[in-house]
Amino acid sequence: MTIKDVAKYSGVSITTISRVLNNHPDVREDVRAKVLKAIEELHYVPNSSARDLGKMQTDTIGVVVRGVGNPFLNSVLHAIEKEVSRADYSMVMHQIGSNEDELAEGASLVRSKRLKGLIFLGGRFDYTPEQIATLGVPFVCCTYTNTFGSLKKTAYSSVYIDDYAEAFRAVKTLTDLGHKKIAVLLGTTDDRSISELRFKGYCDALESAGIALDKDLIIEAKSFNIDDAFKATESFLKKGKDFTAIFSIADAMGIAAIKALHTAGLNVPDDCSLIAIDGIQVSKYTIPTLTTLVQPSKQMGTRAVEVLLNVLKDECGSCQLKLETALREGGTLAKPKA
Amino acid sequence: MTIKDVAKYSGVSITTISRVLNNHPDVREDVRAKVLKAIEELHYVPNSSARDLGKMQTDTIGVVVRGVGNPFLNSVLHAIEKEVSRADYSMVMHQIGSNEDELAEGASLVRSKRLKGLIFLGGRFDYTPEQIATLGVPFVCCTYTNTFGSLKKTAYSSVYIDDYAEAFRAVKTLTDLGHKKIAVLLGTTDDRSISELRFKGYCDALESAGIALDKDLIIEAKSFNIDDAFKATESFLKKGKDFTAIFSIADAMGIAAIKALHTAGLNVPDDCSLIAIDGIQVSKYTIPTLTTLVQPSKQMGTRAVEVLLNVLKDECGSCQLKLETALREGGTLAKPKA
């Protein structure tokens, strides 16, 4: 069942079929209708390989995602997929581990799959313009802000929240309540992680509240894994440090922290307040409900695709799109005990 | 930079280049080396569209997934992707809603993307052999058992758990503890859902324990959505029915149920025991920890791909692979109050 069959069936040339398929304007309405009918009746579906070859491009975009385990990223990923297929594009996803080089992985993906564009999802993206130039296709960084990156002044597209500012806001919520001894639950702390950005927000929020940074209150999970977060919190609690609140870098880790606190016999929020960033679905159902800054995950994915497609269409510049979180008040916040 | 350039550069025909690229045996070693060198020096990467068109197939397999919101399915999906790319294949995922026809969607995906094979993930798969024949490519059903399907005797590949038996086992755990008034929290209840299978296991487990089915104890969330599960449980509780345990069709829904019980002032497990099926990561961190039958999600994905690739290679029959769950004891189980 090829375009030829449709042409024969509907009595026009294959060129016309192709035009109908591609929404070219110069096809008479009755002809278009006739062709559409033929396509429908024959259940014709264009061969995308042939189409790509003819067009010399693939209508495929790649998503390089670091940390697929994270429910938040999953949500973004699915939004991306939806939007991509809505635009009649295809998506290929490529998972990478925390030590892999996303740019290199992306570049090889682009070459082998002839991708039109790329989305980098999760994790930071600090490369020099020279390194970026090797990619050869437009790309969008999703879930990443380059505030501290070496690319500060370089134009490249991104859809992100201001990790630094949002972390600042989260911690300020705690200091405003009167908390002074605020622990922070971190994920991976290498350069490739957004943990660092949120940590910076934490530090500055403390400072602006006149609180000195206490290194003993830094809980390092060394990964974004929920199990590691639990273990890290558990061993932190064993140390018996004095604290009244925890800022968790991510919802999933915060959930683990609640459990660890509870297991240790501490009450949330009476003994320890908790705030996180992400807003994954399940965090609405923890006990107590997690108070968190909700990232617009769906929007993030959708917008990332929109931005990328725009860049592809116009062949023009870039676009930085900052999204805002929304505070979802749960039950994990309270004033510190006297 | 095409195959022609490589041919010219290395002084052989494009046919030979193609043969080298595809590891055909009949190329002399020195020629092969020369070609490989040319490819290397020119940084030639084959155009996959052209290759696919020539081959009339794409090394791509499709995954039709119903219910992407479900964390369990996500886990399987990522395992699938990993295994697929390990085998140098590509994966395209296609999300469908609960009312869409997976076979039809799959078929159109196969035609438009010229897929080599398909994996159906999540949801049931009950089609007649005639309907299946329209697909035209081998496929594997993942996370689905055809025990009650119209395909009972038809050979097609699947990697699954026995939903019926596992549900039976879960409910039996409750009856063994002495529970008699056991509610069930269901997802979508149409034919397309596995809810029905697990529900059947629930019914039969009750029966074999000599307990009559009480329709008032059926909580219908009408979807697998966690929010819906919460609402459904909440309104069930408002009715004031007498019960001592809940069997939740899925972990995520069980988490919502715990929350609803807690909100209503009921203690888990003292006032109500709870058991679920799935074993998603976060359910280890509910309070109390969810007791659940853990499905081997990673294995499920990996095996589904293995099975599919085997079928593709051998062009031969099919393979049913039943996996087992493992009971993870949490803290949501107790004997019913006297």
Place this chain on the structure above:
DNA sequence: AAGAAAACTGAAAACGTTTTCAGTTTTTCG
């Protein structure tokens, strides 16, 4: 009503591979 412009259409040439098949070497073996 004629001529020009606009709107539409189709034949044929790409696009970059794979594959077939006929041909040419090289090897083997009596």
Place this chain on the structure above:
DNA sequence: CGAAAAACTGAAAACGTTTTCAGTTTTCTT
């Protein structure tokens, strides 16, 4: 050494589209 077999090679025809460009209609203008 010569013939048959095996091993290798390349020209040319697919594969199913898109695109170009030269036509052919239709519509407009006077």
